[in-house]
Amino acid sequence: MLSLRSAPSAVLSVAFPLLFLSGCNDSAAARSAEETYQQFCMSCHGENLRGGIAPTMLDDEWAHGGTDEAITQQIIAGNPTAGMPAFGETLSDAEVRSLVVYIREQRARHAAHPPPAPTAGDDQIVVTADHRFRVETVTDAVDQPWGINWLPDGTLLITEKTGGLRLWKDGILTDPIKGTPKVDALSQAGLFDAVAHPEHAKNGWIYLSFADLQTKLNGSRLSLTKIVRGRIADHTWTDEQTIYEGPIEHYRKAGGYHFGSRIVFDDAGYLFFSIGDRGAQQQAQDLTLPNGKVHRVFDDGRIPSDNPFVDQPGAVPSIWSYGHRNPQGLAFHPDDGALWAAEHGPRGGDELNVVYPSLNYGWPVITYGMNYNGTPITSETARDGMEQPILHWTPSIAVCGIDFYDADRFPAWKGNLLVTALAQRHLRRVVITDGVVTDQEIILQDAGRNRDVSTGPDGLIYLALNGPDKIVRLVPID
Ligand code: HEC
Incomplete structure (x- = not known):
């Protein structure tokens, strides 16, 4: 021939x-x-x-x-x-x-989306359907704040992507705590979440998630989401214990994408955390790898014997659910205790999921999005054996941290899910009735890239913003 x-x-x-x-x-x-x-x-x-x-x-x-x-x-x-x-x-x-x-x-x-709210000047009043509020700056002396969570005594834990862990209370912000883990801070990597143990008042434990940097394999710089716990004494990080650490074979090139890494405890004291796909889409479907998964462990890192894949040879035993792209928001519903996850999608297809054990959430086999350069990923948005999101945002809003509002200062919002958006620079509230989204409202627009949201012990809504980097809070005006 x-x-x-x-x-x-x-x-x-x-x-x-x-x-x-x-x-x-x-x-x-x-x-x-x-x-x-x-x-x-x-x-x-x-x-x-x-x-x-x-x-x-x-x-x-x-x-x-x-x-x-x-x-x-x-x-x-x-x-x-x-x-x-x-x-x-x-x-x-x-x-x-x-x-x-x-x-x-x-x-x-x-659609000329009419800004429902003016930008966040300290003396401006923001008017939404149910509440009026003022946006107060809590502090602007922070560098790319990533996670905000509370200690039982009313201290706010603030992580900075660049590696700092700071405390804020009664108007006073500390310097970064000394001796916290060294982090990979390239690209999307960094120090991510800081969360108190449910019994922190008794045991003092604080949990951190971060991009752990390793060079022990051929000297190349590799990283993966790692979870540790430790205590703070004399403004210094002490007593550190590893809660989750992948074997070096599971690490991927330092920097890069999709670390997931939100940490939450349920009422029974189990610790859940997310790891994004690290840019390796197909690995989200591979149960022998930790990326693209939500994980569940005991508070000391031991694996619960009823985790869904403990008996599956080769599977990572901490895996709770899989087929996730980059879940950067995790929160338990205050009424039924279901685990909700906000997943940062590709271009189109940001998702809100309710996460159940053993289930496959489909990435990248099914998705409502396409690649960032506009080339297709797949035509498939649904498939048997794969879960549908409760809701998807197409075009993407770039979802990040979420929190159910369960306090009294904004009574009309009780039980609503607060959702942060990076690219679209807003905070939205999502009304959920019997597990179904029935309404959405943008309640703050253009204050910055909204990275994380957390209700304070004072019932006010605290927000971590990037660009400008600051922590603000929403204060109702009656
Ligand atoms: C030769 C001209 C022509 C081209 C090329 C064309 N369209 Fe159309 N398209 C029309 C016309 C005319 C209608 C209205 C038909 C009708 O009333 O049902 C229409 C209707 C549609 C509708 C339905 C709108 C509705 O009101 O429900 C969609 C969607 C659409 N086009 C998408 C596309 C897309 C995407 C492309 C490119 C892949 C495309 N069209 C290319 C002429 C064109």
């Missing part, structure tokens, strides 16, 4: 990539959603979906309903008699999904 060609090596080197491209329509080699739109849709639907010889997709006038399913169906099957061509032959299902995400993004950008 090769003898028919004069330059067989050139034939081979051309034939291979062609074969690869045509057989790979559903994944990485595909166009970005922007390019697909420009190439196939813009001539009729106009720049940025604003309309032309075909209708705009920016208003709420949908001929076919405007749900994800209806839009998908219109793109695939078209409506040829009305002038909408069918693209089912031209575009892969995954490309069609990425167009749906793109349409959602353009619509959100277009």
Whole structure:
């Protein structure tokens, strides 16, 4: 066969990539959603979906309903008699999904989202549907605050991504505690959460999660989320014990992405923590690896014998649930004790999940998002044996820390879930009725990248903001 060609090596080197491209329509080699739109849709639907010889997709006038399913169906099957061509032959299902995400993004950008709240000046009054409040600066002498949680005596624990652990009480902020673990602080890595033991008043334990930096494998810089506990004495971190540490084979290149790392205790005293996929998407499905998982251990790090995968050979025994991308928010529902997780998605597909043991939350096999560069991940948003999110935000808001509001200073918000957003720089409240999201409201816009939220013992809502870096609190005005 090769003898028919004069330059067989050139034939081979051309034939291979062609074969690869045509057989790979559903994944990485595909166009970005922007390019697909420009190439196939813009001539009729106009720049940025604003309309032309075909209708705009920016208003709420949908001929076919405007749900994800209806839009998908219109793109695939078209409506040829009305002038909408069918693209089912031209575009892969995954490309069609990425167009749906793109349409959602353009619509959100277009919707002049009226700032429900003015930006957060100290003397400005923010008006929301149920409450009016003032935003007070607690401190701005912090460097990229990441986690905020309370000690039983009313002291606020503040972690800084760069490695500092500080205490704040009655208006006084301490210097960083001496001797806390050295952290990998490159890219998304850093010191993450700091949480008191439920019986901290008796035992003094504080738990930290951080990107642990190791060089012991060939000298290359590797890191992975690690959990330790220790006590603070004389402003110094002491008595440190390791609660969770992966073997060095599970570490990945230092810096990089998706450390997860939120820590929460349930009422029975079990400790739950998250590890993001570390940028290795497929590993979220691999039970022999800790990344892309929510974990459960005893307060001293021992593995509960009823963890779902303890008897599965090779599985990491602390795993509680899997198929997670980057869960950076964890909180227990105050009424039924269910574990809620906010998961930072790709471009589109930020998720809110209720986490149950042994279940697979689907990443990256199913997702409502696409890659950051607009290329598709998959067309699949659901599959048997994989959990659906309670809610997904498409376009992404970049979810981070969450907290159920369970105090009395904002009575209309009792039981609501407070959700922070980084990219969209807001705090939103999510109303949940019988496990279903029934309403959402942005209650603070543009105060900064909202990194974490925590209700204080005073019933006020405390927020960790990045850019500007500060801790603020919402104070109701009656
Ligand atoms: C040749 C012109 C043309 C092109 C190219 C075109 N469309 Fe359309 N499209 C139309 C027309 C005309 C309609 C209105 C049809 C109708 O009323 O049902 C339409 C309707 C739609 C609808 C349904 C809107 C609704 O109100 O329910 C969607 C979604 C849509 N187009 C998406 C796309 C996407 C995505 C592309 C590119 C992949 C595309 N179209 C390319 C002409 C076009």
